[in-house]
Amino acid sequence: MPPFDVPEGDPFGPHNLPYGVFSPAGSTERTVGVRLGDHVLDAGAAALALGSPYAALLARPTLNALLAAGRTAWSDVRRALTAWVTVPSHRDSITPLMYPLSSVTLHLPFDVADYVDFYASENHARNVGRIFRPDAADSLTPNWKHLPIGYHGRSGTVVVSGTDVVRPSGQRKAPTDPEPVFGPSVRLDIEAEVGFVVGTPSPMGTSVGLADFREHVFGLCLLNDWSARDIQAWEYVPLGPFLGKSFATSVSAWITPLDALDEARVAPPGRTHPLLPYLDDSADEPGGYDLRISVALNGHVISDPPFSTMYWTAAQQLAHMTVNGAALRTGDLYGSGTVSGADERQRGSLLELTWNGREPIELPDGKRTFLEDGDEVTLSAWAPGPDGVRVGLGEVSGRVVAG
Incomplete structure (x- = not known):
């Protein structure tokens, strides 16, 4: 043709x-x-x-x-x-x-400057809370409804779709182990996310308001923030993710400009707590995006997370990321955080899909709790476009290889 x-x-x-x-x-x-x-x-x-x-x-x-x-x-x-x-x-x-x-x-379509990852899905955050704090009165941490929680990652390990992911090694300690041990991660996971690509920089000492989101963000891509859950669990208290997250972050080869996604804009879920003025988008145009994501493991679809359910929007994340005066640089990349819907079939990580390994997934080639060497994960997505046509967001894939 x-x-x-x-x-x-x-x-x-x-x-x-x-x-x-x-x-x-x-x-x-x-x-x-x-x-x-x-x-x-x-x-x-x-x-x-x-x-x-x-x-x-x-x-x-x-x-x-x-x-x-x-x-x-x-x-x-x-x-x-x-x-x-x-x-x-x-x-x-x-x-x-x-x-x-x-x-x-x-x-890789752009030189990545800084990389920030957020934690913006209420469904994901509540699932994680229920898994690790089952006796807590509230599965969310006290700050979760007041600000978009995030952390700084490693821009040097952002790789394009199709790049093999080497299984990371590090310290891990199970609750029953007397001492930590060193070795390859045995709880390697994925996080189905959307990445936002910054174009226009901002000066240090200034902040970017909600209304200026489209002046600074060029477009979005699919993102898989690979996670070594066992390494992360041992190291993250009190400073958060480090080696368990920094070994690889995969992005799709195509960056979809925001101008192609006007028909996909939707209002975010209703807010249950009043927001401080710099995050209050109640009077702004809809800041959410109706993106339909699919997660396939070895060619078998295991989840369909809906991005429209994300509690914190990309505009709020950008505003929070700069409210302290942190500068934006051309090529900055920030991830939405794991996208999870309300249904079991809509969870965006194996941690949730298998409930921390207690409920294995059935695949044609056997059961899975976490990723094995040779497993290939592919995220794909589309969004509603003009006159009922779809806007393809491409895919991001990666195959796990032994370290």
Whole structure:
């Protein structure tokens, strides 16, 4: 099928146009690409061929120049790209610059500056509370309804989809062990998340308000924040996640611009506690996103977490992340935290799906409590788009290999 003849209803049609970075077959050169159906457009080469002023932003080996250019440039480039792939007069120039998706190598699309992960799903937080604090009067910690809880991760271990994940080693101590032991994690887990990519920076000593979310955040991607539960359980008191979370975070190769997701915006769940002014979004436009995520383990779907149930929105997370004056940098990435719905089939981690290993999952190749070497996890997702069409969010996958 010719690259422009995208089937009606294709989730990667002209209404979507997510950004990535790719190398054509036989080349090691990286360049910005835009996905259309099952093809990738060399966006930089297209801009040069058509004499576009955006060539300086697109003819690059990463998305960072485009990210740093700001919202006006993001909107202008998106309009130009839409015209390039839909206006018939551009076809002769554009067709030679379209590559079959199956023939290219996809790379990490941007240089990650800082990485922050949140804990924004009430369903997930309550499940974790019930697992580890079954006798507590409230499964949530006292601060949970007042601020988006988060932690700083390791940007250097953010990897693109398809990268193998080496099973981490570290200290662990079961409740019955007299002393800690060292070795490979035996409770390796996933966390189904959505990542938000910062474009426009902010000066240190200032904060970013809720209304400025779309001025700073370029788009989103799927994210799997791999977790070594046994290492984490021994180390995290009192300072929180460290080695149990920092060994790998996988992101999808495609960054979906926020402008492609206008039809997916929804109100977040009702708030049960009054919020301080910098987090109070009651008078703002809807800050949630209706994203439908699926989690597959070795090709078998085990969960379908709904992002629309997230208590804290991406705008609130950004506001909280900067309210102390912390600066934003181009390429900052922050994760939503594990996405879990109210139903058992909607839980976004094996910790919850197996109730900390007590209720194994039945798979065609055997039972699972936590991940075994050779297991491959794939997150995929879509969102409602214009006129009933879906917006594809791609996928993020990773295979566990022995350390």
